[in-house]
Each structure stands twice: as structure tokens, then as C-alpha cells.
Amino acid sequence: MTRKWSNTVIGVLLLAVMLFPLYWMLNVSLQPSGSAVGTPWIPLQLSFDGYATAVREQGGHLLTSLVVGAGSVVFSLLVATPAAYALAHFRVRGAGIVLFGILISQMIPGIVVANALYSAYNDLGLLNSIPGLILADSTHGIPFAILIMRAFLGAIPSEVTEAARVDGAGQIRTFVAIVLPMSRNALITAALFTFLFTWSDFLFALTLTTTEDVRPVTLGIYQYIGAYVSDWSSVMATAVLASLPAVVLLVVAQRYVAAGVSSGAVK
Amino acid sequence: MGEVATATRRVPAAALPARLREPWWAPRRRERLLQVAFLVPAVLYLALFFGYPVVQNVVMGFQEYTTRTFYTGEAPWVGLDNYATVLASPLFGQAMLNTVLFTVGSIAGQFCIGLAIAVFFQRKFPLSGLLRSLLLLPWLIPLIVSGAVWRWILDQDNGALNRFLGGLGLVGENPGWLTSTSLALIAVIGVNIWIGIPFNTTILYGGLQDVPEELYEAAALDGATGWRAFRHVTWPLLRPVVNVVLVLGVVYTIKVLDIILGLTGGGPANATQTIATQSYHLSFREFRFGEGAALGNVLIVISLVFALLYLRANRKAVRG
Numbered sequence: 218m219t220r221k222w223s224n225t226v227i228g229v230l231l232l233a234v235m236l237f238p239l240y241w242m243l244n245v246s247l248q249p250s251g252s253a254v255g256t257p258w259i260p261l262q263l264s265f266d267g268y269a270t271a272v273r274e275q276g277g278h279l280l281t282s283l284v285v286g287a288g289s290v291v292f293s294l295l296v297a298t299p300a301a302y303a304l305a306h307f308r309v310r311g312a313g314i315v316l317f318g319i320l321i322s323q324m325i326p327g328i329v330v331a332n333a334l335y336s337a338y339n340d341l342g343l344l345n346s347i348p349g350l351i352l353a354d355s356t357h358g359i360p361f362a363i364l365i366m367r368a369f370l371g372a373i374p375s376e377v378t379e380a381a382r383v384d385g386a387g388q389i390r391t392f393v394a395i396v397l398p399m400s401r402n403a404l405i406t407a408a409l410f411t412f413l414f415t416w417s418d419f420l421f422a423l424t425l426t427t428t429e430d431v432r433p434v435t436l437g438i439y440q441y442i443g444a445y446v447s448d449w450s451s452v453m454a455t456a457v458l459a460s461l462p463a464v465v466l467l468v469v470a471q472r473y474v475a476a477g478v479s480s481g482a483v484k
Numbered sequence: 485m486g487e488v489a490t491a492t493r494r495v496p497a498a499a500l501p502a503r504l505r506e507p508w509w510a511p512r513r514r515e516r517l518l519q520v521a522f523l524v525p526a527v528l529y530l531a532l533f534f535g536y537p538v539v540q541n542v543v544m545g546f547q548e549y550t551t552r553t554f555y556t557g558e559a560p561w562v563g564l565d566n567y568a569t570v571l572a573s574p575l576f577g578q579a580m581l582n583t584v585l586f587t588v589g590s591i592a593g594q595f596c597i598g599l600a601i602a603v604f605f606q607r608k609f610p611l612s613g614l615l616r617s618l619l620l621l622p623w624l625i626p627l628i629v630s631g632a633v634w635r636w637i638l639d640q641d642n643g644a645l646n647r648f649l650g651g652l653g654l655v656g657e658n659p660g661w662l663t664s665t666s667l668a669l670i671a672v673i674g675v676n677i678w679i680g681i682p683f684n685t686t687i688l689y690g691g692l693q694d695v696p697e698e699l700y701e702a703a704a705l706d707g708a709t710g711w712r713a714f715r716h717v718t719w720p721l722l723r724p725v726v727n728v729v730l731v732l733g734v735v736y737t738i739k740v741l742d743i744i745l746g747l748t749g750g751g752p753a754n755a756t757q758t759i760a761t762q763s764y765h766l767s768f769r770e771f772r773f774g775e776g777a778a779l780g781n782v783l784i785v786i787s788l789v790f791a792l793l794y795l796r797a798n799r800k801a802v803r804g
Contacts, residue, residue: 224609231601232615235681239621241644242633255642300526307519315527322534323732324787326739328763329780332773333537333544339554356533363526388518417626419742424768435628439746442632449636456629463624471617 239460246453256449267450268458275455278437281347282416285433286462288351289415290408293358297407301366302396306375319360330356331424338425345430353421358411365410369403370396406473409466416462434459538784544777551771559774566778575754575762583758583786586673586744587737593677594733595726598684603714605685606692616689623682631746634675638662638747662748665755672747672756679743684729691725692718731794738787759783 246267247260272279304312334353335344343349373396381391397404422436438459441452545566547559570576601619605612622630637644638661646658661671695718703713741760744750750757750765757765759779767776 221609224604224607225611225615227604228609228612228615231604232618235619235678236621238630238633238637238678239625241637242629245636255647256644296525296529299522303519303522307522309516309519309523312523315523315530318527318530318534322530324735324784324791325534325538326760326763326780326783326787328739328741328760328767329541329777329784330533330537332763332767332777332780333540334533335767336544336549336554336773337536337540352533355529359526359529388515392522413624417628419626419628419745423745424764435626438628438632442635442746443749446636452632453636456632459629460625463621463626466624467617467620 242453242456245449246457248450250448250450267454270448270451271454271458275434275437278432278434279458281431282433285347285350285354286412286415288347289354289358290411292351293355293362293411294404294408297359297362298366298404299392301363302370302392304363305367305371306378319363322360327420331420335424345426345428347431349425350421350431353425354415354418357414357418362407362411366400366403366407370400373399402473405470409470409473413462413466541777541780544774545781547774549774549777566774570775570778575757578754579757579759579762582669582756583738585669586758587734589673590676590680590737591730591733593673594680594684595730597677598681599688601681601685602688602692605689619685620682622679627679627742628746630675630679631743635662635747638671663752665753668748668752668755672744675747676740676743680733687725687729691722695721731791734790735787739783
């Protein structure tokens with residue numbers, strides 16, 4: 218019994234070390250601005266000035282990130298779900314090539330994609346646009362969503378879909394009315410991760426936007442720290458706000474997250 | 485779809501097996517077309533957003549592609565000039581060395597610590613599930629956020645790390661973690677290890693769970709416990725998962741940009757410049773897209789060669 222709890226103590230200590238930077242982020246964000254020198258180890262004087270500044274200066278950027286994230290989730294799922302279903306259940310010619318392509322795509326550096334997209338986007342007028350970012354950011358989500366949903370959808374017994382077909386449901390009806398409702402968990406997991414990947418995107422925000430018009434929060438933070446920083450509390454407040462989706466995700470969907478991290482990577 | 489269409493055109497209809505002679509609206513043909521249609525959006529997307537960029541990058545690598553190109557539409561063919569410039573630059577050697585050190589250092593650190601934590605969590609103690617999922621946080625928050633936070637923690641004069649070390653009397657003079665050419669790369673590797681530990685722990689923990697309990701019991705009967713059980717039971721069975729973690733780790737680490745740009749921007753004096761950041765720098769800071777593309781292609785080749793060599797070496801090792 219005591220041995221068990223002593224393991225818990227070690228675990229808590231370990232976690233305290235690992236999460237210290239995040240604690241520090243929270244701590245600094247709650248300090249009055251201008252207390253950069255000798256920040257107390259705990260926020261003795263609670264101040265929300267940092268958050269006020271962050272919302273004032275970065276509120277629009279947060280909103281942009283939210284819109285791009287939501288758009289990317291919808292787009293990625295529309296593209297990835299049918300493909301995942303096909304790869305898991307049909308014996309289509311070329312399925313192996315598609316899977317191989319997805320794996321290879323993970324080796325292509327983002328900077329290579331950005332380099333080529335910049336000139337294409339310039340010609341198409343997609344620079345500094347929300348649709349442009351949604352399309353580019355989906356490179357993070359789509360391959361992952363296909364792999365993870367393929368693993369989940371493969372677990373649906375083919376007897377189920379066959380039964381639906383025997384009852385006269387067409388291919389599309391089977392997919393929409395039978396398979397989709399059954400794969401709710403897979404869809405949630407894929408959606409959560411796609412959102413998080415897009416929300417965290419920095420490279421495409423950096424390379425495919427050139428003006429203030431469309432600016433995700435990751436780039437807002439980069440600009441903050443790119444100049445000399447005098448007010449760390451508002452930088453850290455923005456960082457806290459930009460971390461919220463990750464925290465919410467862990468709290469709300471803990472079991473989906475662990476499943477997503479492992480099955481998406483291994484299968 | 486196209487495959488079938490061309491086949492029909494080339495071969496006289498009579499020579500075809502019955503299945504192919506059916507018109508597309510015949511139920512069975514329609515069925516197959518529909519099945520393919522499920523894959524079409526994804527294939528198109530992959531082709532446009534991964535295939536096209538790679539092809540375009542290869543082409544750009546042979547062109548003088550600069551800001552002028554955007555106005556005039558001209559990108560003169562320059563053969564291997566971009567590669568010659570990029571590879572002969574003194575920066576290339578340093579960026580290459582930094583990339584290797586950054587990747588090897590990060591992966592070694594992430595993997596060893598991640599594995600140790602995963603093994604620790606196998607002990608099943610109260611709250612272990614909760615602690616394990618909280619551990620994921622550093623991996624889930626945006627990289628640029630981690631960059632910003634660590635930048636402040638590692639600050640030379642007011643950073644938490646130096647205040648802590650100073651308080652313990654461990655350092656006389658505050659080390660400039662991100663500003664000294666000899667420390668910056670080490671600091672960036674350290675931060676990247678911190679980011680990667682959760683991923684490694686989670687996947688390796690999953691792998692450890694799949695090792696059947698009976699094997700440990702059997703090994704214990706033979707007198708193998710602790711380290712020996714790990715060496716002879718756990719490790720061989722964990723090998724496939726280890727491979728996935730290592731290959732993915734290297735492939736992801738080699739192309740990392742966010743964390744380096746956020747922490748040091750490649751500086752000081754290029755001490756943390758890698759092939760990826762250098763490629764970004766050439767394209768988007770100096771607007772020499774052709775040279776940036778050439779360097780990007782070098783990065784792809786390194787990544788591919790590594791993956792192939794590793795997988796091959798591994799297949800040999802498994803075959804014995």
C-alpha cells in the first residue's frame with residue numbers, strides 16, 4: 218500500500234518538473250505588467266492586465282485561428298472520412314499506393330510545401346486568405362485523420378455493412394446512415410486532433426500571410442517575441458490563451474486523446 | 485477511374501472479359517466506380533498539397549526564382565547553380581552539423597527519458613492514469629507557445645532557470661542559454677527533448693501494455709527480474725514500437741522549424757541554424773526561392789535516405 222503511494226509521490230514530482238514551464242507561463246501571465254525583473258515564484262499580486270492587453274491586441278488573431286481551425290476540421294473530415302472508409306473496407310486497386318503516399322507525405326518538410334505553395338497562392342490570390350490557410354493547414358490533419366480513422370473504421374465488422382447492403386441500402390446510404398453514426402468516436406478523435414494541429418500551425422501562418430489582414434495567433438506570439446519584449450505578462454497571457462484548446466481537449470476528451478496519440482502513430 | 489477508361493479505349497470490346505464490357509451504369513461497374521469515388525477527394529488533395537509542392541520544388545531548384553519572378557513571370561533555367569551555391573556556402577556545413585546534432589540529441593534524449601517514464605508508469609499506482617494524461621500537455625500546446633515560454637525561462641538576466649541556478653549557487657555568472665554560441669544549440673535541444681518526451685512516453689507505454697503478463701511471470705521463474713527481464717523480455721517485444729517511435733521521431737525532428745525560430749531564430753551567429761531553418765531563411769527572408777528550394781530538396785533526400793537505411797538495417801536485424 219505505502220509502496221504504491223510512494224510511486225504516486227514520485228509521479229507527482231516528475232510531473233511537477235515536466236509541467237513547470239507551463240506553471241511559469243501561468244504565473245507570469247498573472248503578474249502585473251512590468252514586473253519582469255525578479256518575478257515572484259507565485260502570483261502574489263493577482264493581476265489580469267496581461268489578459269486585457271492580450272485580448273485587446275491578439276483577440277482578432279485568436280478569432281482567426283478559431284475560424285481557420287474550424288474550417289480545417291470540416292474540410293479534413295469531408296476529405297478523409299470517405300477515404301478512410303474505402304481503405305478500411307473496399308478492396309480497391311491502388312489502395313496500397315494511397316497508403317504509401319500518406320506515409321511518404323509525412324516525410325515532406327513543411328518548408329518545402331510552403332515554398333511551392335507561396336508562388337502558387339500568389340498566382341491564385343490565396344495569400345492572406347482564410348481559405349488559403351484552411352487548405353494549407355489541412356496538410357497537418359488529413360493524412361493523420363485518414364490513418365487514424367482507417368484504424369477505427371476497420372474495426373466495424375463487414376457483416377454490418379453487408380447486412381445494410383442486403384437490405385437494399387446503396388453504397389452512399391450505407392456509409393452515411395450506418396458507418397458514420399457507428400464511428401462517432403473516430404470522428405471526434407480525428408476532429409480534435411485536426412483542430413489542434415491547425416490551431417498550432419505556425420509555418421503556413423508565417424509564410425502564406427504577409428499582411429495584418431489574416432493573422433493566426435501563433436504568428437501574433439512570434440511577432441511579440443520577435444521584438445524586444447518589455448511586457449512579458451501579456452505575452453504569457455496570450456500563450457495561455459493559445460494553450461487553452463490543448464487543455465480543454467485533455468480535460469474533455471482525455472480518452473480520445475491517448476487513443477489518438479498511439480493509434481495514429483502506430484498504425 | 486482513368487485506368488479503366490483508357491483500358492477500354494485501347495482494347496477492342498470483344499476481347500475484354502465480360503466484367504469490363506459492361507457499361508458504367510451496370511450495377512457492378514457502378515459499384516466499383518463508386519468505391520473509387522470515395523478515395524478521389526483524398527487522392528486529389530494529396531496530389532495537390534504534397535505531390536505538386538515536391539515536383540514544383542524540384543523544378544524551382546533548377547531555376548533562378550526570386551521576387552522578380554513574381555513580377556515578370558520569368559524564372560531562368562540555371563541548371564545546378566542553386567545547388568552549387570547552397571552546398572558550397574560555408575553555412576551549409578554548419579547547418580548540416582547542427583541538423584545532425586539537433587536530431588540525434590533530441591531523439592536520444594526524448595527516447596531514453598520517455599522510455600524510463602513509460603516503464604515507471606507500468607507500475608500501476610493510484611492516479612497514474614491522470615498523471616499520464618497530464619504529461620501530454622507539453623506535446624499538445626502549440627510549439628511556438630513552448631518557444632515563447634522557454635525563451636523567457638532561459639532569459640539570461642531574468643529567466644527562471646538562471647535565478648534558480650543562481651539561488652542554488654550553481655553558477656557564478658548567468659549563462660546566456662540562448663545568446664551564447666556555445667550554449668544555444670544545447671538549450672534548443674533541451675527544449676525539444678522536453679516537447680518530445682510525452683509522445684515517446686505515450687507510444688512506448690502503449691507498447692509495454694501489449695507485452696503479455698505471463699512472459700514476465702515465466703521469466704521470473706527462470707530468475708530474470710528487473711533489468712534482466714527488461715533486457716530479455718520487454719525489449720525484444722517492444723522492438724517494433726521502438727522502430728516506429730524512432731523513425732517518426734527522426735522524420736519529424738529533422739524538419740522542425742517552429743521551435744528554433746521561436747527560441748533563437750537560428751542565431752546567435754547561425755549557432756542553431758539547421759537545414760530547415762536555412763531553407764526558410766533563403767526563401768522567405770532573402771527571397772531566393774530557387775536556393776531555398778534546392779536546400780529543401782536536400783532535406784527531403786536526407787529524410788528518405790535515413791528512413792530507407794533504417795528500415796533496411798532493421799529488417800536485417802530482425803531476420804538475424
